[in-house]
Amino acid sequence: xxxxxxxxxxxxxxxxxxxxxxxxxxxxxxxxxxxxxxxxxxxxxxxxxxxxxxxxxxxxxxxxxxxxxxxxxxxxxxxxxxxxxxxxxxxxxxxxxxxxxxxxxxxxxxxxxxxxxxxxxxxxxxxxxxxxxxxxxxxxxxxxxxxxxxxxxxxxxxxxxxxxxxxxxxxxxxxxxxxxxxxxxxxxxxxxxxxxxxxxxxxxxxxxxxxxxxxxxxxxxxxxxxxxxxxxxxxxxxxxxxxxxxxxxxxxxxxxxxxxxxxxxxxxxxxxxxxxxxxxxxxxxxxxxxxxxxxxx
Numbered sequence: 001x002x003x004x005x006x007x008x009x010x011x012x013x014x015x016x017x018x019x020x021x022x023x024x025x026x027x028x029x030x031x032x033x034x035x036x037x038x039x040x041x042x043x044x045x046x047x048x049x050x051x052x053x054x055x056x057x058x059x060x061x062x063x064x065x066x067x068x069x070x071x072x073x074x075x076x077x078x079x080x081x082x083x084x085x086x087x088x089x090x091x092x093x094x095x096x097x098x099x100x101x102x103x104x105x106x107x108x109x110x111x112x113x114x115x116x117x118x119x120x121x122x123x124x125x126x127x128x129x130x131x132x133x134x135x136x137x138x139x140x141x142x143x144x145x146x147x148x149x150x151x152x153x154x155x156x157x158x159x160x161x162x163x164x165x166x167x168x169x170x171x172x173x174x175x176x177x178x179x180x181x182x183x184x185x186x187x188x189x190x191x192x193x194x195x196x197x198x199x200x201x202x203x204x205x206x207x208x209x210x211x212x213x214x215x216x217x218x219x220x221x222x223x224x225x226x227x228x229x230x231x232x233x234x235x236x237x238x239x240x241x242x243x244x245x246x247x248x249x250x251x252x253x254x255x256x257x258x259x260x261x262x263x264x265x266x267x268x269x270x271x272x273x274x275x276x277x278x279x280x281x282x283x284x285x286x287x288x289x290x291x292x293x294x295x296x297x
Contacts, residue, residue, distance in 0.1 A: 008046045010036075016051065016100060017058050024054070031071035033057060048104065055101045056082040059094060083110075096135045103139075103156040111159050124167045125205075128198055129291070132160055136194065161197055168201045183225050184235045185213040187250065192239040195268065195290045199235065202294055219253060231262045237290075238269040247274045251284065258282035268293060 014021045027033045034054060036044040046054075053075070059082050060070050070078065082101075095114055102111040118127050139153060184200050186193055193215055200212050211225075225232055234254075242250045254265050264283045267275075272286035287293040 007037075008048075008051055010044055010046070013046055013051060013054055016104070017054050019054070019058060027057070027067060031067060033067070033071055052101060052105055053078065055097060055104070059097050059101075062094060062097070083113075095131050096138065099131075099135050099156065100138075102159075103152050106151075106155055108159065111156070115163065124163070125202075128164075133291075136160075157194060160194060164194070164197045164201055168197075168204055171201070171204045180208050180233050181230060182208055182210045182233045182235055183213065183222070184210060185217040185222070186215045187236055187238060187241050188216050188218045190237070190239060190241040191215045193237070195239075196235070196237045199237075199268070199290045199293070202290075202297070206297065219250075219257070226257055226261070226263070231264075233264040233266060235266045236268070238267060238271040242271070244271065244274060247271050248278070251275045251278065251280070255280045255282050255284060258284070266293065 008016075010021045010024060013019070013024055017024075024034070028036065034046065034050050036046050036050065038044055056078050057067075057070055060078065061067060065081070073081070095118055098110060098114040101107065102114065115127070118131060122130070139156070182200075182203050184196055184203075186196060197212075200210050203210050213221075222234070225234070238247070251267070258265055259281045261282070264285070267284070267286050268288075268290055270288060272288065276286060
């Protein structure tokens with residue numbers, strides 16, 4: 001567990017909770033809700049326990065509990081009331097906050113409790129679009145501010161991936177022989193696959209035949225499919241790789257491979273904006289996100 005972040009700055013707490021540092025200091029001084037430690041140079045830093053407590057406080061405060069009332073609660077009461085709310089609240093922001101708590105506490109039970117409660121009122125598609133996507137967007141922001149560690153992201157991403165795979169498995173009987181054939185993969189050294197996994201679910205939901213090849217696949221590994229005479233739509237997503245200076249070369253290589261075939265190639269992600277100005281000889285389409293592509297399906 002040595003790679004798990006143990007100490008947080010007040011800026012980290014602001015980034016994670018959405019509560020301004022100034023407000024956190026007021027809650028700290030006026031109500032003694034948090035008790036930070038201090039470095040030898042008198043700089044505040046906060047423990048995992050402080051972070052968990054703050055997220056629970058925010059959850060309660062967002063559900064009409066006054067800070068003055070929360071301040072009178074014991075640590076156990078705050079946790080208990082928060083858990084009760086995760087079982088009864090249907091607000092998207094509360095669900096996102098609960099997923100944050102689950103992520104930083106490595107709490108699979110809390111994740112599943114929150115998810116199952118959402119499932120009582122929403123379809124899986126609604127949960128993904130209305131809750132998981134905003135949550136994953138916030139995770140991206142936490143990465144940018146260096147608040148999040150790989151252990152946190154891997155834990156929560158794997159839980160979300162499990163939900164996508166479970167729901168995809170339920171749809172296998174929907175597949176139609178008259179629909180398109182899709183091959184989905186990630187470029188070499190690319191490992192961020194939640195968006196592609198969800199797209200696979202949406203394609204299967206529509207009755208399409210899909211072959212999901214997963215992470216980090218060199219183009220040479222797709223030769224079998226490139227040479228197939230059946231019409232295939234290749235779909236990839238680019239979050240980190242290829243590097244910006246290699247993106248154009250990657251698309252030109254794909255264009256050369258697909259030239260003269262009846263195959264189609266679709267790429268998703270912000271990196272695709274680097275090739276929007278290019279004219280391809282084969283059928284290549286680019287979209288900024290999975291949701292943008294789904295609009296046209």
